[in-house]
Amino acid sequence: MLDPKILRENPDIIRKMLKDRAINFSLDDLIRLDKERRELIIKTDDLRKKKNDIALEIAQKKKSGQDATTLIEQMRQVSETLSGLETVQTRTESEYTKLALTLPNLIHESVPIGKDETANKELRKWGKIPQFDFKIKDHIDISQNLDLIDLERAAKVAGARFYYLKNDLVKINQALIHYALDFLSEKNYVPIQTPYMINRNSMEGAIIANDFEDVIYKIEGADLYLIGTSEHAVASMHSDEILEGKSLPMRYAGVSPCFRKEAGAHGRDQKGIFRVHQFEKVEQFIFSRPEESWKEHEQMLSIVEEFYQKLEIPYRIMVLSSGDLGKISAKTYDLEAWMAGQNSYREIVSCSNCLDFQARRLKIRFRDRTNDQPQYIYTLNSTLVATSRTLVSILENFQTKDGHVIVPKILQKYVGKAII
RNA sequence: GCGGGGGUCGCCUAGCCUGGUAGGGCGUGGGAUUGCUAAUCCCAUGUCCGCAAGGACCCGUGGGUUCGAAUCCCACUCCCCGCGCCA
Numbered sequence: 335m336l337d338p339k340i341l342r343e344n345p346d347i348i349r350k351m352l353k354d355r356a357i358n359f360s361l362d363d364l365i366r367l368d369k370e371r372r373e374l375i376i377k378t379d380d381l382r383k384k385k386n387d388i389a390l391e392i393a394q395k396k397k398s399g400q401d402a403t404t405l406i407e408q409m410r411q412v413s414e415t416l417s418g419l420e421t422v423q424t425r426t427e428s429e430y431t432k433l434a435l436t437l438p439n440l441i442h443e444s445v446p447i448g449k450d451e452t453a454n455k456e457l458r459k460w461g462k463i464p465q466f467d468f469k470i471k472d473h474i475d476i477s478q479n480l481d482l483i484d485l486e487r488a489a490k491v492a493g494a495r496f497y498y499l500k501n502d503l504v505k506i507n508q509a510l511i512h513y514a515l516d517f518l519s520e521k522n523y524v525p526i527q528t529p530y531m532i533n534r535n536s537m538e539g540a541i542i543a544n545d546f547e548d549v550i551y552k553i554e555g556a557d558l559y560l561i562g563t564s565e566h567a568v569a570s571m572h573s574d575e576i577l578e579g580k581s582l583p584m585r586y587a588g589v590s591p592c593f594r595k596e597a598g599a600h601g602r603d604q605k606g607i608f609r610v611h612q613f614e615k616v617e618q619f620i621f622s623r624p625e626e627s628w629k630e631h632e633q634m635l636s637i638v639e640e641f642y643q644k645l646e647i648p649y650r651i652m653v654l655s656s657g658d659l660g661k662i663s664a665k666t667y668d669l670e671a672w673m674a675g676q677n678s679y680r681e682i683v684s685c686s687n688c689l690d691f692q693a694r695r696l697k698i699r700f701r702d703r704t705n706d707q708p709q710y711i712y713t714l715n716s717t718l719v720a721t722s723r724t725l726v727s728i729l730e731n732f733q734t735k736d737g738h739v740i741v742p743k744i745l746q747k748y749v750g751k752a753i754i
Numbered sequence: 755g756c757g758g759g760g761g762u763c764g765c766c767u768a769g770c771c772u773g774g775u776a777g778g779g780c781g782u783g784g785g786a787u788u789g790c791u792a793a794u795c796c797c798a799u800g801u802c803c804g805c806a807a808g809g810a811c812c813c814g815u816g817g818g819u820u821c822g823a824a825u826c827c828c829a830c831u832c833c834c835c836g837c838g839c840c841a
Contacts, residue, residue, distance in 0.1 A: 397774085
């Protein structure tokens with residue numbers, strides 16, 4: 335949700351954003367609805383004022399034993415007019431909200447303009463791409479040979495894009511989570527394990543309408559949705575709250591499984607565990623002051639980079655173009671890790687500044703002093719590690735000639751061995 | 755799942771039976787006073803509309819009754835206690 339002031343005073347900023355994102359949106363309808371709803375507020379407020387005045391008079395007359403029949407009749411009429419107007423108001427208000435909730439976020443000026451991912455810009459590369467003097471395998475071959483994964487039975491039991499992890503791969507999976515939490519704790523993040531299902535209201539605060547269709551699983555017969563990431567549950571954690579300025583920034587290390595429909599991804603990354611319906615993730619989530627948010631954004635990214643450097647996974651940092659940017663984000667960096675089996679860099683981290691977009695939907699504000707006007711907080715989120723994709727990179731980059739996999743040094747103490 | 759009790763403007767609480775402007779305490783912020791501190795006193799302290807003056811809304815949520823609902827009625831929800839079930 336955007337600040338309605340922008341809608342009234344600077345709609346051209348929004349028009350440009352929509353053009354840069356290549357999105358069709360009936361902005362004029364939204365502007366009209368905003369105007370209508372404000373006019374209705376003025377009218378109904380006025381009638382309520384009248385009602386309050388008459389109610390006061392009736393109360394006084396009754397107290398002093400006078401007849402109030404005329405006033406009561408007057409009151410009845412005002413009430414009737416009001417309730418008619420209220421029906422219109424409720425409808426207008428809900429139309430406005432529904433539309434406003436689908437309007438994407440503004441775009442930061444440093445974001446490259448372009449229609450899709452081809453316009454994303456590479457900022458830097460880190461690490462040496464591993465060279466092999468033998469014919470390398472992809473993560474599926476490696477893990478099936480070592481009895482680390484069972485995709486056929488997962489397909490039988492749950493369907494495509496599910497997997498059983500087995501043996502040491504389970505331990506590496508857990509090691510990644512464990513190490514990630516240790517790593518963020520050291521940086522004073524508050525570890526937090528979230529509910530894995532949240533209600534519609536909370537979900538709507540964190541994501542934008544279409545995502546319900548394409549990403550989010552719904553629990554039948556309940557107002558519950560499986561989270562696509564702990565971000566959804568952490569963002570809504572402080573909904574309807576006014577936070578104390580001195581508690582900022584609040585940095586959380588969210589940990590949870592992630593559930594995703596992956597609708598519309600047919601044919602892409604069909605094999606293995608790169609694109610799956612379920613994985614674990616440790617996520618950075620920050621509630622920040624507006625003026626500190628860009629500094630926090632850069633810092634989150636540098637924490638991510640340090641993490642993959644310690645894991646010894648070569649990567650490159652991309653800044654997403656306007657056309658590829660998620661609708662709730664004003665600027666996003668992706669970290670793409672090297673995956674030897676695919677001979678390419680693939681996305682494993684997404685690091686975004688959402689400004690006040692989620693905070694407005696969730697009504698999360700802060701203030702420094704009791705009497706200050708509360709202002710909307712800024713929210714930022716970044717993957718630290720999404721297990722399944724990181725496993726792909728580890729399996730493929732650390733494979734040996736005889737078909738084994740070296741455990742990255744930093745994880746060895748968690749796994750309990752150096753090679754699997 | 756069953757029975758009982760509850761949810762009031764950050765926290766605690768009054769008001770509910772008997773419908774008529776939601777009151778008090780604490781905390782917090784600002785100010786006054788005072789060698790310092792403490793104490794005391796005053797003001798402020800939820801949301802929305804409005805340039806402002808001002809106004810509307812707010813008693814877990816949603817309905818209903820009524821001229822008028824925190825208060826009466828219905829449904830839902832969450833919390834607490836007891837019982838049941840259970841990893």
